[in-house]
Amino acid sequence: MTVLYKIPTGCKKIDEILDGGFSLKKVSLIYGEAETGKTTLVTQCAVNCARRGCKTLFVDSDGTFSARRLFQITSRDFKDISELMILMKPNNFSEQAIVIDRLKDYITESFGLVVIDTLTSLYRAEIAENYKKTFELNRELNRQMACLAQIAKTQRIVVLATSQVQSLFNEAFVVTEPIATRVLKFWADTIIAMRPTENPQIIKAILEKSPKKVQPLTCHLKIDETGIHEYLT
Numbered sequence: 312m313t314v315l316y317k318i319p320t321g322c323k324k325i326d327e328i329l330d331g332g333f334s335l336k337k338v339s340l341i342y343g344e345a346e347t348g349k350t351t352l353v354t355q356c357a358v359n360c361a362r363r364g365c366k367t368l369f370v371d372s373d374g375t376f377s378a379r380r381l382f383q384i385t386s387r388d389f390k391d392i393s394e395l396m397i398l399m400k401p402n403n404f405s406e407q408a409i410v411i412d413r414l415k416d417y418i419t420e421s422f423g424l425v426v427i428d429t430l431t432s433l434y435r436a437e438i439a440e441n442y443k444k445t446f447e448l449n450r451e452l453n454r455q456m457a458c459l460a461q462i463a464k465t466q467r468i469v470v471l472a473t474s475q476v477q478s479l480f481n482e483a484f485v486v487t488e489p490i491a492t493r494v495l496k497f498w499a500d501t502i503i504a505m506r507p508t509e510n511p512q513i514i515k516a517i518l519e520k521s522p523k524k525v526q527p528l529t530c531h532l533k534i535d536e537t538g539i540h541e542y543l544t
């Protein structure tokens with residue numbers, strides 16, 4: 312079996328600065344507004360993981376995973392790649408907790424990646440139903456992140472979590488931050504923010520945090536039929 316060192320995103324500049332891609336034993340966060348390519352990017356990582364002979368457990372918490380999109384991204388080796396992807400669809404935040412708690416039982420040596428897309432969608436749905444439980448749900452989200460960090464470390468895999476954003480008023484202007492900002496940013500080793508531009512196909516990606524601690528890196532990405540890739544302006 313091939314030894315996995317990193318999982319590339321497939322976006323050249325980001326992979327260069329991450330020394331080949333997302334790190335094993337760490338949790339990384341990709342956050343941004345709707346339709347900014349988060350699912351496309353993590354699907355691409357699952358494809359790159361499969362092309363290195365390793366399995367992905369894809370937790371589709373917002374029910375948006377599309378086999379058609381996977382087919383577009385993989386094309387010729389769709390069958391081989393889909394065989395290395397296991398999909399789970401929790402229906403509520405408690406089911407997501409169960410999936411995360413049991414990861415240690417599913418994740419064997421043949422796995423390279425766990426994706427949770429979108430980690431905060433069921434959390435947000437539950438808060439919308441019962442605002443009074445916010446503190447408790449926040450604590451549970453923190454517990455899930457701690458579990459993911461532990462699994463990443465003990466099983467030597469990459470964990471990728473995605474999150475949508477909330478708008479916060481910061482003195483004179485509005486900033487977008489991931490939902491449950493403090494919890495997610497605390498546990499994430501690498502953070503990529505995906506920002507929309509005037510052209511819906513072009514995304515501004517900001518590498519906010521990386522193990523190398525370089526200045527935040529900004530680059531443009533283009534979403535098309537084949538996935539999401541570097542776009543030179």
Ligand SMILES: Nc1ncnc2c1ncn2[C@@H]1O[C@H](COP(=O)(O)OP(=O)(O)OP(=O)(O)O)[C@@H](O)[C@H]1O
Nearest residue numbers: 344345346347348349350351352375511534535536
């Ligand atoms: N075949 C394709 N060709 C070009 N663009 C596509 C194709 N398939 C999807 N897209 C575009 O990709 C974008 C959606 O990407 P994606 O689902 O990865 O975003 P997301 O950030 O995960 O969104 P959400 O927050 O809603 O989950 C949309 O703008 C859509 O138009």
Ligand SMILES: [Mg+2]
Nearest residue numbers: 349350375428
């Ligand atoms: Mg998505």
